Amino acid sequence: MSKNLISVENLNYSLGNNTKFSLKINKFILKKSDSFLIYGDSGAGKSTFLNLLSGTLRPQEGAINILGKNIVDSSSAVKDKIRGDHFGIVFQTFNLLPYITVKNNILLGKAYSNRKQLLSSNDEVKILMDKLSLNYKDLVDRKAYELSIGQQQRVAVARALIGKPEIIIADEPTSALDQDNQKEFINLLFKSLDENEQGLIMVSHDKKLSNKFKIVKNITEICEVNND
Amino acid sequence: MIKFTLVFQSLLNRWLSCLLIILTLACSISLYFTVSRIQESVKSSFKNTVSGVDSVVAARGGNLQILLNSVFLIGEPSAPIQWNTYKDITDNKKIKWAVPISLGDSHKGFRVIGTTNNYFKEIKYSSGKNIEFLLGNSFNDVFDVVIGSVVASKLNYDIGEEVAITHGLSEVGEVHTFHSEDMSPEEHAKYEDHDDHEDHAKHEEHDDHEDHAKHEEHDDHEDHAKHEDHAKHEKDDDHAGHDHENLGFKITGILKSTGTPIDNAVFVSLAGIEAMHTGWIGNQKVIDVSVEQIMKNELEPKTISAIFLSLNNRTQIFQFQRDVLNYKKEAISSVMPGITLSRLWMLTGNVDKAFKIITFFIIIIALLGMIAMTIAGLNSRRREMAILRSVGASPTNIVSLLLVESIIISIISCIAGYILMIVIFSLGKDYLQNNYGIFIDSFSIKNYDLQIIITIIFAALVATIVPAIQIYKNTLRDGLSVKS
Numbered sequence: 001m002s003k004n005l006i007s008v009e010n011l012n013y014s015l016g017n018n019t020k021f022s023l024k025i026n027k028f029i030l031k032k033s034d035s036f037l038i039y040g041d042s043g044a045g046k047s048t049f050l051n052l053l054s055g056t057l058r059p060q061e062g063a064i065n066i067l068g069k070n071i072v073d074s075s076s077a078v079k080d081k082i083r084g085d086h087f088g089i090v091f092q093t094f095n096l097l098p099y100i101t102v103k104n105n106i107l108l109g110k111a112y113s114n115r116k117q118l119l120s121s122n123d124e125v126k127i128l129m130d131k132l133s134l135n136y137k138d139l140v141d142r143k144a145y146e147l148s149i150g151q152q153q154r155v156a157v158a159r160a161l162i163g164k165p166e167i168i169i170a171d172e173p174t175s176a177l178d179q180d181n182q183k184e185f186i187n188l189l190f191k192s193l194d195e196n197e198q199g200l201i202m203v204s205h206d207k208k209l210s211n212k213f214k215i216v217k218n219i220t221e222i223c224e225v226n227n228d
Numbered sequence: 229m230i231k232f233t234l235v236f237q238s239l240l241n242r243w244l245s246c247l248l249i250i251l252t253l254a255c256s257i258s259l260y261f262t263v264s265r266i267q268e269s270v271k272s273s274f275k276n277t278v279s280g281v282d283s284v285v286a287a288r289g290g291n292l293q294i295l296l297n298s299v300f301l302i303g304e305p306s307a308p309i310q311w312n313t314y315k316d317i318t319d320n321k322k323i324k325w326a327v328p329i330s331l332g333d334s335h336k337g338f339r340v341i342g343t344t345n346n347y348f349k350e351i352k353y354s355s356g357k358n359i360e361f362l363l364g365n366s367f368n369d370v371f372d373v374v375i376g377s378v379v380a381s382k383l384n385y386d387i388g389e390e391v392a393i394t395h396g397l398s399e400v401g402e403v404h405t406f407h408s409e410d411m412s413p414e415e416h417a418k419y420e421d422h423d424d425h426e427d428h429a430k431h432e433e434h435d436d437h438e439d440h441a442k443h444e445e446h447d448d449h450e451d452h453a454k455h456e457d458h459a460k461h462e463k464d465d466d467h468a469g470h471d472h473e474n475l476g477f478k479i480t481g482i483l484k485s486t487g488t489p490i491d492n493a494v495f496v497s498l499a500g501i502e503a504m505h506t507g508w509i510g511n512q513k514v515i516d517v518s519v520e521q522i523m524k525n526e527l528e529p530k531t532i533s534a535i536f537l538s539l540n541n542r543t544q545i546f547q548f549q550r551d552v553l554n555y556k557k558e559a560i561s562s563v564m565p566g567i568t569l570s571r572l573w574m575l576t577g578n579v580d581k582a583f584k585i586i587t588f589f590i591i592i593i594a595l596l597g598m599i600a601m602t603i604a605g606l607n608s609r610r611r612e613m614a615i616l617r618s619v620g621a622s623p624t625n626i627v628s629l630l631l632v633e634s635i636i637i638s639i640i641s642c643i644a645g646y647i648l649m650i651v652i653f654s655l656g657k658d659y660l661q662n663n664y665g666i667f668i669d670s671f672s673i674k675n676y677d678l679q680i681i682i683t684i685i686f687a688a689l690v691a692t693i694v695p696a697i698q699i700y701k702n703t704l705r706d707g708l709s710v711k712s
Contacts, residue, residue, distance in 0.1 A: 084620015
């Protein structure tokens with residue numbers, strides 16, 4: 001298997017005919033155990049970039065290789081499967097389904113992936129919660145809406161990590177947290193990554209959390225966005 | 229497993245709107261269930277009641293009215309026919325058996341049928357089942373009474389119990405009373421005072437008794453002597469503890485349940501009917517006749533209401549009808565129950581259809597409500613969808629979640645509608661039975677129920693297509709961007 005988790009080449013994406021939004025990526029590579037922090041202002045194409053990587057947007061030109069497989073021309077079903085099997089995704093906020101329990105929210109991470117189900121043990125929920133400093137006994141059966149924002153984001157990480165996906169994508173996961181919580185969150189995130197060879201791409205609007213990341217890049221260094 | 233939890237919890241999370249949709253759907257479904265059950269019960273109880281009766285002969289009148297009144301005990305009795313007519317009719321060679329009936333009296337709201345023991349032998353129900361006795365047996369005596377199963381259970385009657393018959397069909401009619409000759413004058417006076425003549429005007433249908441007074445033939449009926457102890461005033465409390473027992477009619481038999489109007493009937497011999505009307509002119513009691521005097525009379529009826537009959541050969545029915553129409557002494561007609569009923573179905577068929585169409589539209593409206601609810605909920609659920617997409621759910625997965633939701637809602641609605649129908653019938657059963665002769669015997673799922681349940685689930689799925697397309701587009705457009 002290729003050492004590259006993700007490699008993007010000569011990618012060209014533009015929205016429909018009416019809007020003049022286009023995004024170009026010449027080259028982007030995520031290797032095993034890489035950790036990327038991509039920062040930039042809003043509107044710089046961060047969300048589009050993540051949507052392209054995770055296969056929910058289809059580029060007009062170029063290649064996106066996920067674990068060596070080019071997904072650009074794959075059917076959406078294949079892309080959904082790849083995303084389910086190999087990605088763990090954390091959003092900015094509202095990561096959880098508020099009406100189901102913490103446990104079910106975490107298990108949801110592997111609900112649509114046979115691979116993750118095979119790779120995950122029965123007590124993985126507890127292991128992940130312990131790693132992320134979530135009190136298993138107190139929280140596991142609580143409904144997600146009862147948790148604090150900080151706890152919710154950590155549950156979201158647990159959901160992203162369950163089943164040991166190779167690629168973790170985090171879209172401004174700390175933006176709703178205060179400074180202390182931001183640091184703690186990043187520490188816990190890295191702590192739970194350490195044992196695996198997972199690659200992490202985190203997108204953020206500032207780079208003050210950059211000290212733990214291997215690679216820190218401005219989004220403009222990766223993508224060329226034309227918004228005229 | 230977790231996907232099912234997801235659907236359930238998601239529905240629970242929106243419990244109020246779901247509950248409202250389920251309620252509207254359940255109400256409309258139960259309406260459909262109820263209407264079709266009533267329609268079916270009406271048809272089957274009508275069909276079951278007239279088994280083996282080829283013709284009903286009664287005074288000339290509307291076929292339907294004759295049938296409803298004589299067979300189904302609904303509506304006002306038709307005009308009477310002479311007893312001699314019965315004799316003449318039964319002389320007809322085509323006839324296998326004939327059972328006379330006499331209507332117009334009641335007991336606590338249940339109609340009294342004056343007839344002969346042949347009734348229990350010849351009349352069949354539910355395509356050929358015999359009427360059977362649960363307890364006791366048919367009449368041996370003038371004052372013997374046989375009651376239907378509903379009468380027995382409603383009034384908690386048992387064999388040997390004494391009952392009083394009311395003149396006319398209303399519960400407030402005058403009670404047919406009998407007294408023994410050895411009653412003291414004072415008691416007699418008291419008794420007389422008690423009689424309520426105020427509402428006699430209502431009983432105008434009883435013009436058939438006009439000629440009772442002249443028929444006081446004094447044949448000696450030796451065997452009637454033993455009937456002295458049957459004399460009874462009535463059940464009235466005023467007379468409780470009276471020296472002379474308030475003797476009237478005595479229950480000698482209770483019929484097994486048939487699920488037909490037979491269950492709601494009180495049967496008395498024709499002689500009994502005659503006995504209770506001795507001393508009456510029209511609807512008015514003019515002479516207080518003692519039991520002893522009554523028994524001296526010949527208790528052959530003067531008039532009856534209708535004749536049920538069966539022919540030796542059913543193909544002769546039209547010939548027989550012609551015979552009846554050509555009967556010179558009286559204007560009578562012969563009604564064929566089957567044909568009259570099918571005419572009735574033709575008449576009511578359109579009403580049936582209209583009802584079904586209306587209930588169907590109500591179900592459609594409820595389904596539209598479900599679509600509205602689902603679409604209204606979609607925007608607030610886009611976040612939910614993005615989360616599911618992020619963990620690998622395809623747009624198809626998400627649409628199928630929506631479909632499963634609709635299936636669950638429609639199944640719950642069907643179950644709730646079914647339960648609602650059972651509740652409606654448990655509350656309304658007696659009312660339907662007593663007022664309309666409609667017997668709702670079983671609540672079990674029928675074929676047509678299954679059809680409608682499947683249709684509803686299918687319709688719910690079809691109804692979900694609109695929001696499903698919407699959500700499919702949303703998920704494609706939103707991708708992983710969480711819209712809140």
